[in-house]
Structures are given as structure tokens and as C-alpha cells.
Amino acid sequence: MRGFSTNAIHAGQEPDPSTGAVIVPIHASSTFAQDGVGGLRAGYEYSRSANPTRTALQECLAALEGGRHGVAFGSGMGASDVLLRVLLKPGDHIVIPHDAYGGTFRLVDKVLTGWGIEYTPVDLGDVDALRAAVRPTTRVIWCETPTNPLLGIADIAALADVARTAQARLVVDNTFASPYLQNPLALGADVVLHSTTKYVGGHSDVVGGALVTSDDELADKIRFTQNSVGSVPGPFDAWLTLRGAKTLAVRMERHSDNAERIAELLVGHRNVEKVYYPGLPEHTGHDVAAKQMRRFGGMVSFTVTGGSAAALAVCAATELFTLAESLGGVESLIEHPAAMTHASVAGSVLEVPDNLVRLSVGIEDVEDLADDLRAALDGLRSP
Template sequence: MKFATKTIHSGYDHHQHNRALMPPVYQTSAFAHDHVGEVLEFGYARTGTPTRAALEACFAALENATHGFAFGSGMAAIDAVLRATLQPGDEVLAVADLYGGAYRLLTKVMAPAGITVRFADLTDPASLADALTPATKLLWLESPTNPLLNLVDIAALTAIAHRHGVKVAVDNTFATPYLQNPLDLGADIVMHSATKYLGGHSDVLLGLVAVKDAELAKSIKFIQNATGGVPGPQDCFLTLRGIKTLHLRMERHCDNAERVAAFLATHPAIEKVFYPGLADHPQHELARRQMRRFGGVVTVYLKDDSRAAASRVAERLQYFLLAESLGGVESLVNHSYTMSHGGMPPEQKAALGIREGQLRFSVGIEDIDDLLADLAQALA
């Protein structure tokens, strides 16, 4: 089954739901038993509902996995992966320039609980072998990273990690299953903040995880049920609805982002553009090999590297709204220093190159002429 067909038909059989074309919203906390001791597929909504099951099966199909799991947010999904794969005394090695919320979870929650947390620049796969220790149990990757859009070679890093008995998890939020499938590249776990492109309409908060290994799936399922960080049926329904147009939206996101990146690359107010689709991106060839297209996010350094300059541009924009998230149909601008990475220490941001005069654009699916005109007037 091709990807576009999977988005429409995977994970749902209308014959099992009174022939409803769309998955019904099972707005119930519990299901009735006919007798004591009866084992039901769905008994209590924390454990599962038909709406959530349809989403989990659909998502697993998109990532070419065997098991899918839905959570109340992307952070809840990351937390479940960490809890399912790590014990006190274990170590997680994470790519250095990762999402600020993941950094906070690792350093402020996992580290105090006895997990050793280390970060490394993994753009050169050869560096991984030296970075691993006997305690390393999980390698946490993003590609492209948030917000500087660096890429790592998932297949090469996974091969090295597996030789050392280390599992690999990939946050695939920026790429989406339409552009990249980490499990096909050898990774053990793929995670998404479905709040972003999968939902696609800025109206849902949800996280997703997919795996191929049955034992790993059993561990994640246990954490999902035991900790209860699950989404409600309405959020599952909205995400399923969003997924049905994922392939169409991603084509437009990519079309528009390529035009925006090219425009900004020659603008006198811009010092540097970060976008894997540009030929001067340091991992451009890796992006061409590892991804199907280059995504919908563009990050820039302003020549005036000040918060005031970034604020002035953001406030003048009309179609790019200043907001925390990304991946919706509308264009957004994010000041990473104070927003997505606001909780990261200043010295860490400086080391990674996250600057005051930096803006991250989530390029929506509006008419490209309007978006380019908006950027031109805001940067004038």
C-alpha cells in the first residue's frame, strides 16, 4: 500500500463500527462487561479505546512499524520511551542540539532519577563509538534538529549503536513519516509530536511512538497504561483526520519552504539561513539521501543579532504568527532563544549556536506570494 493510501485507509475497518466512514469518537471512560472475569479488548479508556486504537494502527502503518502508541503530548511520548528503555544507573546519549523540552526532561527529570545524561555532536558518525560507554543503553536522535536543522546519519549511527548493544530512538517530528522513516534506516523507536505536522491544524496536543520489536512494544505499552499519559478520544480523532491530508500538506509545506529559504538566503538583513534543501547546508547530500524532501521549517540568523531585532521582525509579520509550535497549515515564527529553548541555560544555547537574533519559521501552506511579501516588508 502506497503512503497516500495508508493515510486514508490504514488502521480502520468501517465494518467494525456500524460502517461509519470516519472513526467514531468513543467518548466513554469505561466499557460494560457481561460477566465477572470477562476479558475485553477495551475495558477502561486509560488502557485503550477504539478511537485511539485506530490512530495507533494508522500511525504504525505510516512508519512501517508493527506497534503504535498514542500519548497525551510529545513530551509524554518521550518520557514513556525513556522509562521503557532505561533504569537507574543506565546512560542515555543524546544529540547535542535537541529540542529544549527534551533537554529539560533529560536534565531535570531523568538525571535526578539516576539516569546518566550526556550530549554529543553526532554529525560525524565516526565519533559515536568513542562517545559510547558500557552504561549507554539508549541513543536519542533528532534529524533534522530543532531549531538549527542539523542532520545525523541515522543508518550509520544505528549500525554503530547496535554493535555496542545500544537501542536507538529518533524524534522524527520535523521530517514526518512522509519524508523519512527511521525504522527503515535501522532505528528501534520512532517518536513524533503529533501536535505538529501529523495533526497539522494547531488544534490538538498529542504524541506518538512506533516500534517493530514485540518485547519493546510490551514495555512501552506497560508504561503507557501504568502512567496514564494518554490522549482523549477527541484528540485521537482530530489527529486521524489530520493524517488523511498529511501527504498533500507536506508537499505544499516543502514547496513553500524551499521558496522562503531561497528568498532569505539573498536578503541583506539575513546573516545565515539553515535549511537542508540549500546546497550550502553542511548535510545537504545526507538530506538528499535520507529524506524524500527537505521539510517545512527554515531558521535564520539576522545580521542584527539582538533580541530587539528579532522582536521587531516578528511583530511586523502579518501572516507568520509568533507562536510556540510548528507544523500547522498556518505559518508561524518562533524566537527559539526565549520560546522553544527558553529553559536551556544560556551557556548551553551559546555553545549550540542558538542566538538572540535568530528566528525559526514554520512555513505554512498559504499562497507563497503572500508569504514572501510578508517577509519582505517585515525585514525592510
């Protein structure tokens, strides 16, 4: 069996047979010549249905997650939408994390409920609470681990047991961990979701999403629905994502190194109330994370003393941490979830603290990052 980095560089990426090109070409063609009616060359007819560059990416992602089928999308939300169209019908019920990503909550709460879908937010770190929330109509348990933005941890294997008993599908959004740090299919999940915009792409220059599964029938339904609704990435986007995946392992090691150092700094700072990072021994999900993750990743959140105004002041004061949404790129980002990525959950049971700051810790020199963040925090008036 090949190792992770070998798959990242070679899976689906043999040298081009016609030219010998080592790097997968960008097949920027919307349509493909046929050898007679229905005589497809290598199975391609129209790029909404399939494209060779996208195929290479899909084969690579499947290999990285240890699944049989990878399907690439134009965005993570596009992947989420297609999957839920496939798995749910009017009258069905879905369980979501009580601190789910704001875009996921918006899709479920604002779009799917209009289609007759019911949902229940649950702390998926509490398996008993999940069991209590499951209904006869529950068809999907939707998990993020770590969660966005509170870095909650769920035991994927335990959730898979609950899902099997309920005859529901366990979907794991693996965006924060990346395939390098965690492989949910090996722990019993039915489907893995990625916003490949984030760590897989890794350079903040492409938007994309992906689903990976080993269920042949489910994969066929996903592909059919994707083709029907047109939620596909272009070949250049697929190529950029594939290029990013090649360095995923080395980047995730550096992200994790840097995030561990930043978390330690935050824990000891007088103007920080609480640090959310599963690599900290005091994190409630630390032991589970240590069991199912290779390392603890590059995302760190924390609350500051002084409320929302203090959080906004910290976000405005950093120089190397750029104020921006998204995450997982080589550069460090800082944001205020309550007013930015998670504004859609304001006033709901998923509302996040208004003094919460989220960091996507990049791969710069860590002492420079530490100095930047320390200066921003030192500038706050102490309580």
C-alpha cells in the first residue's frame, strides 16, 4: 500500500500518454470528439458530465481518504447540497452539530426546511445526547470534527455505531482536519465531505468541494445528481486543487507545529479567557482527537476579555494575520466569527460567542506570528 504523500503526488496522475507530460494537463475543452455516434474516446463527451483533469483530482482525493469513489464539486456547499438531495426526502430528519459551520446551518435551516426536512442540533461530543435526538425518520447524522469555529471533537467510530443502529448515514465534514490528519471512512463514516478550498487546495486561490465514499450505489446517485444540477468545478480549478494536494502532508505538519505554539501563547496570555484547540490536554475532546487524528491541525479559536469590542480590536490590530474569511491557506488569517463566517447563526441555538476570535494559522515563521498576535493582545486594556 502506498503512503499518503506518494498518493498525493501520483494517484490519478500518471504521465500524459500522448506527450509524456509529468503534470496532469488542464483539459480546457467543453466537449469531446466522438468516433461515431456514442463512440466516446476514454469515456468523455461533455465537461459537465466528466473531464479528464477532474477525473485525476477525483482519483487522487479518493486515494487520500481511502475510499473507492471521489467526486469533485465547484464548492464545498455545492457538494453538501448534492449529497443532501441524494440522502433526504420531504419528511426526513437530519442531526447536525450544535456548533456547525454557518453555511451548513444556513443550507439546512433556510433551504431544506422549506422542502419539508426537519433537523436537530446536538453536541456530537455527547453520544448519549445523539442517541436521544435520533428519530425513526432520521436519515443523516452530519458531523464536523473538529467543528467550525469552536473546535469541538466527536468520536467518529461511536457516531458510526449510532448511525448504523438508526439505519442512517454518517457524513463527516473533514475540512478542518484534511485527509492527512484524519480518515473518517476508516472509522465507519459513510461519506467524507471537504471544502477543498481550504487545506486541500491550500493556497487561497481556488474554490472547490469534494465527496468521497466507498458505497458504489451512493456514488452513482451522487454523480447522477451532480450532472443533473451542474455543480461541477472547471478544469483549471480541478488542476489548481490537484496541485495543492501534492504538498498537503508537508503543509499540515507545519500548520500543526505553528498552531501548537500559538495555542500555548494564548493559554498564558492575561487577556485571553479560553482557548479552543484539541491539541491542548485540557480540551474536552483531546483524548478522542489524539485517538483518531494524526495531529491536531492548524485552526485555533479563543475568547478575549472585554467582549465583542475587544475581539474586533484584536482582529484589527494584527499585521501578519490577515483579517479575512476562509481558512487553510499557507498565509495566516484572523476573523470574528459572530460577524463574519457565522453571522447566519445569529439569534439561533448555534450562535457563537461575540468575543470569539478564530485563527487559521499559516506556515510562516512561527515566532513572527507569535509576536504579531502577542502585540495585538497586549494592546487590549487588561481587566
